[in-house]
Amino acid sequence: MPASQPDVPNTSRQRLEAKESSILDAAEQVFTRAGFDGAKIATIAQTAAVAEGTVYLYYRNKQDLLAGVVGRFWARLTLGAEEAITPEASAVTQLDQLARYHLRSILEQFEVVSLTYRARPQQERDLDQVRDYVRIFDRIMLRGIDRKELPDGVPVSQLRDVFFGTLEFSARTLKLRNQPYDQSIVTNLLALMGQSVAVDKSVSVAPEPSNSDLMRTLQSIRDQLKSAKTD
Amino acid sequence: MPASQPDVPNTSRQRLEAKESSILDAAEQVFTRAGFDGAKIATIAQTAAVAEGTVYLYYRNKQDLLAGVVGRFWARLTLGAEEAITPEASAVTQLDQLARYHLRSILEQFEVVSLTYRARPQQERDLDQVRDYVRIFDRIMLRGIDRKELPDGVPVSQLRDVFFGTLEFSARTLKLRNQPYDQSIVTNLLALMGQSVAVDKSVSVAPEPSNSDLMRTLQSIRDQLKSAKTD
DNA sequence: CATTTAAACTGAGTCATACTCATTATACGA
DNA sequence: TCGTATAATGAGTATGACTCAGTTTAAATG
Numbered sequence: 001m002p003a004s005q006p007d008v009p010n011t012s013r014q015r016l017e018a019k020e021s022s023i024l025d026a027a028e029q030v031f032t033r034a035g036f037d038g039a040k041i042a043t044i045a046q047t048a049a050v051a052e053g054t055v056y057l058y059y060r061n062k063q064d065l066l067a068g069v070v071g072r073f074w075a076r077l078t079l080g081a082e083e084a085i086t087p088e089a090s091a092v093t094q095l096d097q098l099a100r101y102h103l104r105s106i107l108e109q110f111e112v113v114s115l116t117y118r119a120r121p122q123q124e125r126d127l128d129q130v131r132d133y134v135r136i137f138d139r140i141m142l143r144g145i146d147r148k149e150l151p152d153g154v155p156v157s158q159l160r161d162v163f164f165g166t167l168e169f170s171a172r173t174l175k176l177r178n179q180p181y182d183q184s185i186v187t188n189l190l191a192l193m194g195q196s197v198a199v200d201k202s203v204s205v206a207p208e209p210s211n212s213d214l215m216r217t218l219q220s221i222r223d224q225l226k227s228a229k230t231d
Numbered sequence: 232m233p234a235s236q237p238d239v240p241n242t243s244r245q246r247l248e249a250k251e252s253s254i255l256d257a258a259e260q261v262f263t264r265a266g267f268d269g270a271k272i273a274t275i276a277q278t279a280a281v282a283e284g285t286v287y288l289y290y291r292n293k294q295d296l297l298a299g300v301v302g303r304f305w306a307r308l309t310l311g312a313e314e315a316i317t318p319e320a321s322a323v324t325q326l327d328q329l330a331r332y333h334l335r336s337i338l339e340q341f342e343v344v345s346l347t348y349r350a351r352p353q354q355e356r357d358l359d360q361v362r363d364y365v366r367i368f369d370r371i372m373l374r375g376i377d378r379k380e381l382p383d384g385v386p387v388s389q390l391r392d393v394f395f396g397t398l399e400f401s402a403r404t405l406k407l408r409n410q411p412y413d414q415s416i417v418t419n420l421l422a423l424m425g426q427s428v429a430v431d432k433s434v435s436v437a438p439e440p441s442n443s444d445l446m447r448t449l450q451s452i453r454d455q456l457k458s459a460k461t462d
Numbered sequence: 463c464a465t466t467t468a469a470a471c472t473g474a475g476t477c478a479t480a481c482t483c484a485t486t487a488t489a490c491g492a
Numbered sequence: 493t494c495g496t497a498t499a500a501t502g503a504g505t506a507t508g509a510c511t512c513a514g515t516t517t518a519a520a521t522g
Contacts, residue, residue: 012469012518019470041509051472056510117348158419161400162393169396170389188389188427195426196419243489243498250499272480282501287481 020058023048028069032111036066036118063119070119073112074129077105081136091144092194098136099167099186106171107181113168137163150197159193251289254279259300263342267297267349294350301350304343305360308336312367322375323425329367330398330417337402338412344399368394390424 026048030039041062045052059065084101085094106113116130137160144150170185257279261270272293276283290296315332316325337344347361368391375381401416 016470040507052509053472053511054470057470062509155415155419157404158401158416161404161416162397162420162423165396165398165400166393167396169392169399173388173392184386185389185392188386189393192393192423192427196423247499271478283480284482284502285500288499293480 019048019050019054023050023055023058023065024068024072027065028073028112031066031069031115036062036115041065066115067119070112070116071129073109074116074133078129078133078136080105081133085136085140091140091147091149092190092197094140094144095137095163095193095197096186096190098140099163099189100183102164103167103171103186104181106168107174110171110175113171134160134164144197154197159196162193163189250279250281250285254281254286254289254296255299255303258296259304259343262297262300262346267293267346272296297346297350301343301347302360304340305347305364309360309364309367311336312364316367316371322371322378322380323421325371325375326368326394326424327417327421329371330394330420331414333395334398334402334417335412337399338405341402341406344402365391365395385427390427393424394420 023044026044027039030044030047033039034043039062041055042052044065045055048055055065059068081098081101085097089097138156141150141154141156141159145152145154166189167185170182170189174180174182254275257275258270261275261278264270265274272286273283275296276286279286286296290299312329312332316328320328369387372381372385372387372390376383376385397420398416401413401420405411405413
């Protein structure tokens with residue numbers, strides 16, 4: 001029965017977790033510096049100040065260690081995203097917040113994101129964390145539908161791919177050209193998505209939103225931005 | 232001066248190219264079956280019916296061999312895409328054709344596409360082929376603008392990321408769920424892009440805001456963002 | 463506090479495999 | 493037919509992931 005939870009690692013359980021986390025830290029550092037293939041377990045062990053064999057007490061193999069690093073990264077990102085989103089804001093605003101946060105984060109930590117691709121085919125444990133993260137988008141959309149801010153028939157799953165696919169490819173393009181964060185990417189993406197996401201109940205039959213719709217969406221975005229600026 | 236081009240490989244040049252191509256064939260087969268890490272050079276050499284050392288006469292190392300496989304794949308894809316597109320069709324039609332072709336191809340050859348991610352950070356030679364492929368999209372867009380089918384101010388580069396990012400993420404989602412090609416993805420993507428891409432002069436019944444109006448609004452948004460960014 | 467027992471840790475050794483290079487085979491020109 | 497250059501070979505080397513018998517450390521017990 002755990003009577004207290006001291007801040008200093010005292011119990012053996014805590015000491016183990018501290019060591020595991022320090023191995024993860026070392027692995028993240030070495031992986032992002034040298035890439036997966038370039039990283040040596042020996043270096044990671046040395047950085048974490050443990051013997052090589054100790055690494056294998058915590059992780060079955062190099063792939064598993066990578067999965068740990070990548071999983072932790074996406075879990076961190078999930079926490080950050082939840083902080084970046086205003087709980088009471090409208091769905092479109094929340095999407096905007098998520099898009100900014102996402103683009104910023106994957107630009108800043110591009111190397112770790114790249115490592116994700118090295119993990120995917122193998123283990124699936126880290127995919128869980130990615131799934132959790134992606135679920136934030138789904139939550140925003142479903143809430144928006146619930147609150148009648150978004151039409152009922154939006155293909156959430158497909159828009160999810162538009163959202164994250166566009167942002168990730170845009171990030172790659174920026175990296176390739178050595179360009180910094182570009183707000184217009186988020187703006188344009190949301191303008192695009194705004195079309196199929198706008199409530200627009202008057203023209204429920206018409207498949208093609210008009211320029212007026214576009215205009216309306218753009219103006220709403222501007223208004224939101226204006227109010228967002230005052231925070 | 233080459234007098235004739237016999238079908239049977241006769242000249243030493245031709246024999247070399249045939250051998251290189253057979254090594255690439257073997258590598259593609261083994262890589263897609265076993266993945267990059269799982270593939271052994273010994274197996275590839277055996278499949279190509281050459282000695283292990285011979286592989287290294289044609290490719291500096293395993294990464295370089297992968298770059299060869301991936302580069303050839305994207306070159307093939309470029310040829311196929313050019314065939315799939317009707318030269319005289321409208322820009323929107325051509326985008327539709329490219330989108331279908333692209334989604335189909337990357338679904339069918341998902342393993343090779345995945346290998347692309349293993350090659351990217353390393354060599355850049357294969358990136359050239361990818362660049363060539365992507366250029367097809369740019370050509371369609373620029374031709375559309377030239378022919379006044381698309382408005383002047385379309386951010387081609389950003390839409391490119393929307394286009395390929397969405398399609399690739401959609402393909403991953405389909406693969407993950409073991410679902411086949413889904414035409415609605417292409418339809419929805421083009422409907423989305425159609426908004427910012429359509430000239431849409433036929434339905435100018437109501438006093439539609441002009442693209443200049445849209446542009447002005449967009450610019451005001453951008454300016455606001457710019458000033459917000461400098462804080 | 464001494465002793466037992468279990469858990470955590472170590473690093474020298476094993477093994478798989480990418481890559482090398484001295485040797486051999488082949489093709490081609492004279 | 494011979495000489496030379498080019499291509500091919502595969503046994504050998506180097507590297508680095510992973511193992512495991514032995515050692516240290518910590519907890520449990522009396």
